[in-house]
Amino acid sequence: MTEPLNNSVPVPDDVSLNRSAAGGSSGPAAATTLADVAREAGVSTSAVSRTFTPGASVGKKTRARVLEAANRLGYRPNAIARTLSTRKSRMVGLVVSYLDNQFYPTVIEQLSHLLQQHGYHVLLFIGRDNGPDMDSVLLEILQYQVDAIVLASTMLSSGLAAHCRAAGIPVVLFNRTAPVAGVSTVASANEEGGRLAADYLLRTGARRIAFMAGLDDASTSQERERGFMAALQRAGVALTARCVGQYSLDEARVVTRELYEAARPDTWPDAWFVANDHMAFGVLDALRTDLKLRVPDDVQVIGFDNVPQAAWGGYQLTTVEQDSWRMAQATVALLMRQFDPNHPAHPEQVVIPVTLIERATTLGV
Amino acid sequence: MTEPLNNSVPVPDDVSLNRSAAGGSSGPAAATTLADVAREAGVSTSAVSRTFTPGASVGKKTRARVLEAANRLGYRPNAIARTLSTRKSRMVGLVVSYLDNQFYPTVIEQLSHLLQQHGYHVLLFIGRDNGPDMDSVLLEILQYQVDAIVLASTMLSSGLAAHCRAAGIPVVLFNRTAPVAGVSTVASANEEGGRLAADYLLRTGARRIAFMAGLDDASTSQERERGFMAALQRAGVALTARCVGQYSLDEARVVTRELYEAARPDTWPDAWFVANDHMAFGVLDALRTDLKLRVPDDVQVIGFDNVPQAAWGGYQLTTVEQDSWRMAQATVALLMRQFDPNHPAHPEQVVIPVTLIERATTLGV
DNA sequence: CTGAAAGCGCTTACAG
DNA sequence: CTGAAAGCGCTTACAG
Numbered sequence: 001m002t003e004p005l006n007n008s009v010p011v012p013d014d015v016s017l018n019r020s021a022a023g024g025s026s027g028p029a030a031a032t033t034l035a036d037v038a039r040e041a042g043v044s045t046s047a048v049s050r051t052f053t054p055g056a057s058v059g060k061k062t063r064a065r066v067l068e069a070a071n072r073l074g075y076r077p078n079a080i081a082r083t084l085s086t087r088k089s090r091m092v093g094l095v096v097s098y099l100d101n102q103f104y105p106t107v108i109e110q111l112s113h114l115l116q117q118h119g120y121h122v123l124l125f126i127g128r129d130n131g132p133d134m135d136s137v138l139l140e141i142l143q144y145q146v147d148a149i150v151l152a153s154t155m156l157s158s159g160l161a162a163h164c165r166a167a168g169i170p171v172v173l174f175n176r177t178a179p180v181a182g183v184s185t186v187a188s189a190n191e192e193g194g195r196l197a198a199d200y201l202l203r204t205g206a207r208r209i210a211f212m213a214g215l216d217d218a219s220t221s222q223e224r225e226r227g228f229m230a231a232l233q234r235a236g237v238a239l240t241a242r243c244v245g246q247y248s249l250d251e252a253r254v255v256t257r258e259l260y261e262a263a264r265p266d267t268w269p270d271a272w273f274v275a276n277d278h279m280a281f282g283v284l285d286a287l288r289t290d291l292k293l294r295v296p297d298d299v300q301v302i303g304f305d306n307v308p309q310a311a312w313g314g315y316q317l318t319t320v321e322q323d324s325w326r327m328a329q330a331t332v333a334l335l336m337r338q339f340d341p342n343h344p345a346h347p348e349q350v351v352i353p354v355t356l357i358e359r360a361t362t363l364g365v
Numbered sequence: 366m367t368e369p370l371n372n373s374v375p376v377p378d379d380v381s382l383n384r385s386a387a388g389g390s391s392g393p394a395a396a397t398t399l400a401d402v403a404r405e406a407g408v409s410t411s412a413v414s415r416t417f418t419p420g421a422s423v424g425k426k427t428r429a430r431v432l433e434a435a436n437r438l439g440y441r442p443n444a445i446a447r448t449l450s451t452r453k454s455r456m457v458g459l460v461v462s463y464l465d466n467q468f469y470p471t472v473i474e475q476l477s478h479l480l481q482q483h484g485y486h487v488l489l490f491i492g493r494d495n496g497p498d499m500d501s502v503l504l505e506i507l508q509y510q511v512d513a514i515v516l517a518s519t520m521l522s523s524g525l526a527a528h529c530r531a532a533g534i535p536v537v538l539f540n541r542t543a544p545v546a547g548v549s550t551v552a553s554a555n556e557e558g559g560r561l562a563a564d565y566l567l568r569t570g571a572r573r574i575a576f577m578a579g580l581d582d583a584s585t586s587q588e589r590e591r592g593f594m595a596a597l598q599r600a601g602v603a604l605t606a607r608c609v610g611q612y613s614l615d616e617a618r619v620v621t622r623e624l625y626e627a628a629r630p631d632t633w634p635d636a637w638f639v640a641n642d643h644m645a646f647g648v649l650d651a652l653r654t655d656l657k658l659r660v661p662d663d664v665q666v667i668g669f670d671n672v673p674q675a676a677w678g679g680y681q682l683t684t685v686e687q688d689s690w691r692m693a694q695a696t697v698a699l700l701m702r703q704f705d706p707n708h709p710a711h712p713e714q715v716v717i718p719v720t721l722i723e724r725a726t727t728l729g730v
Numbered sequence: 731c732t733g734a735a736a737g738c739g740c741t742t743a744c745a746g
Numbered sequence: 747c748t749g750a751a752a753g754c755g756c757t758t759a760c761a762g
Contacts, residue, residue, distance in 0.1 A: 045739090084738090084755065091488070
């Protein structure tokens with residue numbers, strides 16, 4: 001029984017000497033385990049485990065010996081093994097789409113940051129489509145025993161929601177609401193935001209007002225539109241045009257251009273409320289670059305989100321700000337509350353206030 | 366020994382009936398396990414495991430019975446338990462910073478997409494600083510037994526690299542190179558890109574040329590500068606100005622403004638090469654919005670990356686394109702090669718070609 | 731093809 | 747405070 005000679009597989013130069021040589025295989029060094037540390041320190045595995053469990057009862061001397069041994073061996077606890085016995089992975093699944101809209105990278109950054117602070121990690125999934133395999137992929141993520149799952153701007157099938165609920169894993173919808181039982185929700189005051197935009201535009205004297213939706217079935221877009229329309233109605237002004245930008249910058253640009261090209265100039269909108277900044281950039285490109293219109297003199301534009309690019313010199317977009325930082329904080333706080341073992345994990349619905357940021361794409365009031 | 370009555374803890378309505386009632390505790394239903402399925406199907410756990418292991422030998426009838434039982438019970442394999450016994454988590458750690466530069470969200474999206482296709486998942490870490498706790502956090506991510514780790518635009522301490530190497534976990538540096546042994550590297554032909562930018566600018570007749578670096582110790586920025594300077598030197602033109610934008614848009618804008626304000630107008634640069642697009646937007650804002658200069662007539666600008674915003678109407682930035690999709694593909698291909706058990710996991714260095722995209726911030730040649 | 735058994739690296743009642 | 751032992755949910759030689 002001789003070992004095959006294989007020079008191309010590097011033998012690590014630091015195989016722990018305290019491990020049985022029985023395997024004898026080449027390959028990477030097996031990591032040092034809790035048992036190794038126990039042996040080295042001359043204590044039980046329980047003792048080692050306890051010294052790495054905050055709040056567990058270990059004697060001062062035991063702890064010291066363990067720590068010293070662990071240090072000498074370069075011991076790193078295996079989070080996977082811990083997960084298997086505690087049933088807590090300290091991972092949360094984050095599902096996100098539309099990373100081209102800067103709102104979401106920002107959210108990812110803030111959420112991971114906060115979660116990391118609490119000792120949690122992010123298992124990421126990018127799901128472009130809400131299509132059929134969205135569910136299957138969610139199920140995949142659940143196999144990793146995530147402690148919770150947050151869905152950013154994505155619909156959740158009610159079947160999956162029920163599944164999570166039964167399994168006791170909290171789910172939070174971020175920047176979207178849904179009529180699904182048992183899920184938490186963190187969103188902005190979207191209706192209020194729509195109202196803010198409408199009132200502002202009305203006060204500037206705009207009367208030929210247009211709205212661009214994101215996706216017709218997205219709650220976020222619907223709510224913004226509802227608030228916007230209600231305010232318009234209250235003022236007695238009808239909508240001049242409405243279109244759908246699919247949350248895509250390119251689509252928004254094309255749709256805008258087509259709308260103008262198909263209409264007589266004297267019927268052109270003099271103001272736009274666009275369901276998010278990302279599409280508003282496309283609208284502005286159509287207006288200024290393609291149609292050679294002057295903004296805000298010929299036509300005003302208000303977006304939603306206040307992503308970083310809205311402040312860039314090339315756009316200076318007036319917009320309704322979503323406070324993503326507060327939204328992220330609320331999400332994590334809510335999660336921590338639900339992770340608390342002696343807290344009944346009631347789903348919560350939180351809504352964060354919005355504010356209008358005045359910049360250069362509107363006339364001012 | 367009566368159970369405490371606690372109405373606030375919901376009792377799930379679908380506790381599996383086939384599980385022992387011994388525990389009797391309330392709380393979420395325990396997920397059905399492989400053992401449950403084995404019992405239900407009247408076979409061994411090995412049989413169940415095998416029917417869920419592609420390529421394992423199971424009888425047709427056994428497989429059918431197992432599948433049927435699994436289906437009836439709604440069985441979902443526990444990836445954590447599998448990881449513990451196979452020592453393969455099918456998770457890769459992705460460390461990223463600067464999510465405000467759209468290049469990285471794009472990379473995250475592409476990388477996750479490809480990885481998902483191969484049955485892998487992304488454990489994400491956002492590490493803003495290369496500071497002291499970067500290492501500790503990397504170590505944390507390693508505790509989750511990731512099969513590999515990819516570092517996007519982040520330095521790697523050589524100590525940590527050695528650690529990974531000893532543990533046999535592949536690490537790949539994405540969009541950065543480093544003189545560390547045993548790590549793979551995926552980057553663009555940065556020097557070539559710098560040369561392209563210089564040659565182009567030179568051909569437009571620019572002679573008072575400036576360069577803005579990202580971070581002085583970032584390999585990417587260094588290489589771009591080196592190629593750029595070499596080409597300038599070859600042409601016998603000296604650099605008019607050099608500054609460092611810290612890979613920050615705001616910093617780039619401030620630094621540019623200050624540079625102009627401190628110099629006599631007749632010594633102002635007539636062309637800029639900026640180490641990435643993200644900073645170039647800041648430079649453009651300074652030039653156009655703050656300094657009221659005309660681009661490209663008064664001053665030309667070339668960036669690097671070709672992020673989506675470079676094509677937006679508000680900027681139309683001429684830039685050296687990095688092919689992030691090919692970079693992502695190369696990364697995943699490289700990883701899959703290293704995961705192949707009968708492949709010696711040699712680190713690789715891959716460099717992807719770049720191309721210059723001409724837009725409206727340069728004069729044309 | 732199939733099953734009994736050991737093992738992956740932890741944690742956690744349970745006794746002492 | 748401490749340790750022996752069982753268990754978390756899988757996989758995988760090893761026999762048959």
